Amino acid sequence: MTVKWQPETKVIHSGVGPDPTGVTAAPIVQSTAFAYHSAEELESVFDGRAAGFVYSRIANPTVSAFEARMTALEDGMGGIATSSGMAAISSLVLALAGSGDEIVAGNSLFGGTYSLFRHTLSRYGIKVRFVGPRDPGAFREAICDRSKLIFVETIGNPKLDVPDIAAIAAVARDHGIPLVVDNTVTTPLLVQPKRLGADLIVHSASKFINGHGNAIGGIIIDAGTFDWSSGRFPHLAPFRSRLGQFALLAALRNRIYRDLGCCMAPFNAFLLSMGVETLGIRMERHCLNAARVAAFLSTHPKVADTGYPGLVTHQDHFLATRQFGGRYGALVTIRLGTRERCFSFINGLRLAKNLANLGDVRTLVVHPASTICRDLNDEERLAMGVTDDLVRISVGIEDPADILEDLQTALATL
Numbered sequence: 001m002t003v004k005w006q007p008e009t010k011v012i013h014s015g016v017g018p019d020p021t022g023v024t025a026a027p028i029v030q031s032t033a034f035a036y037h038s039a040e041e042l043e044s045v046f047d048g049r050a051a052g053f054v055y056s057r058i059a060n061p062t063v064s065a066f067e068a069r070m071t072a073l074e075d076g077m078g079g080i081a082t083s084s085g086m087a088a089i090s091s092l093v094l095a096l097a098g099s100g101d102e103i104v105a106g107n108s109l110f111g112g113t114y115s116l117f118r119h120t121l122s123r124y125g126i127k128v129r130f131v132g133p134r135d136p137g138a139f140r141e142a143i144c145d146r147s148k149l150i151f152v153e154t155i156g157n158p159k160l161d162v163p164d165i166a167a168i169a170a171v172a173r174d175h176g177i178p179l180v181v182d183n184t185v186t187t188p189l190l191v192q193p194k195r196l197g198a199d200l201i202v203h204s205a206s207k208f209i210n211g212h213g214n215a216i217g218g219i220i221i222d223a224g225t226f227d228w229s230s231g232r233f234p235h236l237a238p239f240r241s242r243l244g245q246f247a248l249l250a251a252l253r254n255r256i257y258r259d260l261g262c263c264m265a266p267f268n269a270f271l272l273s274m275g276v277e278t279l280g281i282r283m284e285r286h287c288l289n290a291a292r293v294a295a296f297l298s299t300h301p302k303v304a305d306t307g308y309p310g311l312v313t314h315q316d317h318f319l320a321t322r323q324f325g326g327r328y329g330a331l332v333t334i335r336l337g338t339r340e341r342c343f344s345f346i347n348g349l350r351l352a353k354n355l356a357n358l359g360d361v362r363t364l365v366v367h368p369a370s371t372i373c374r375d376l377n378d379e380e381r382l383a384m385g386v387t388d389d390l391v392r393i394s395v396g397i398e399d400p401a402d403i404l405e406d407l408q409t410a411l412a413t414l
C-alpha cells in the first residue's frame, strides 16, 4: 500500500497506525518489558509463534514505528534501528563476518567508520581491504573467497567523491556478496540505493533523518534482494530454514543486536520519527542553499578550492547528476591554504556553528583534521582527502542571504 507513495509522502504517513486511538504521531512507549496474561502466551512470543513485544532491548513499539517508516522510505523488506549510526554499521558487519573473514570498503569514509574498519575489526580477526571508491574494478580485484560484503558511502565524507553504485553492485552480484551502502549524506530523498542494486542500506539517523541535532540513532535496512542461501553465509542457515529471506534480519534481531545491546531508546525513536517527517522539504532547501554557497565560494579569491559534486568542475559531477537526480546534498568543502587560516575563518563565523555534526537545519562547520579525523595518521588523512587546510561546511536551511553574508564576513578577516 505505501510502496506507491512518493518519499515526501512516505516520511509523513508510513509507520504509524492504523491505531484504535487515532494517533498520528507514534506514541512513546517508555516500557522496559511487556507483560502477558499467561506463561503459555509469553512462551509463544519468545518462540516466535505469536507476534508481540518482550523486552525493549530487542524490540519496542515506538522503535518499530521508526523502523517501518525508514523501511518504507528505502523500499526495503525490513529494518532494525540502532543506538547510533556506528552501531548500525558495526552490528551489520558482525552479523555477516567473523574471524578470518574479509570485507572490501571504499577508502573515502566517515572517520568513525574508517577507525572501526581499520583498527577495531582487525582486533577481532576481520580484515578490511580498502580500495579507491571511484574504480569498480578495484573492488573486483580485492574480493576473495572470505569476502563477506562490500561497503561504500554514497558521497564520501568529507572527500565528497562519488562511487558508481550500480557498477559496484554489479561486481558484488557477480561474486555473490551483498553491497552495503551508507546513505547518510544523501538520504532516500536523493537516492534509493536499492534501485541501483544495493542489498543493505545503513544510516546515521543522527544527521538529516533527525534534522534538528537532538538525537543519536542509526538504522539497517535489508532491501530483500540478497539470497541468504548463498554458501558464503553458512551461519545464517538455521535462520534461513525458518524465516527464508528474513534470515539476516532475524540473525541480527535474535543474536548480534540482542547480544550487543545496541538498541535505540523509544524517546529517540520518537524524535527521529518526528524529524524525518520534514525530510522532503528540508533536503530541497539544503540542496538549494548548498548550491548557492558552493557557487559563491568557488569564485571567492580567498578560497583555494571548493569541493561540491554540484559544481561542473567536480570530478564526479556527471555521475552525481545521474545518480542523485540533479541534487547534490548539503556538504561543501573549502581549502584555505593553511590550518591557521581555517581556524581564523571558523572563529570569524557568527551564524554557522562550529561543531562535529552534519545534516542539521543549522549551518555547521568543522575543521576535520583537528577534530573528527584527528586519530588518522598523515597517510590515511591524505587518502581520505583530509588536508590540514580543509573546512567542511554542512549547509543549513536558513535564509541563504544570511549564510552567504556570514561566510563573506569570516572570509574577509583572512
Ligand SMILES: Cc1ncc(COP(=O)(O)O)c(C=O)c1O
Residues within 6 Å of the ligand: 084, 085, 086, 087, 110, 112, 113, 153, 157, 182, 184, 185, 203, 204, 205, 206, 216, 217, 218, 357, 358
Ligand atoms: C556517513 C556517516 N556514517 C556514519 C556515521 C556515524 O553515525 P553516528 O554518529 O550516528 O554514530 C556518520 C557520523 O558522522 C557519518 O557521517
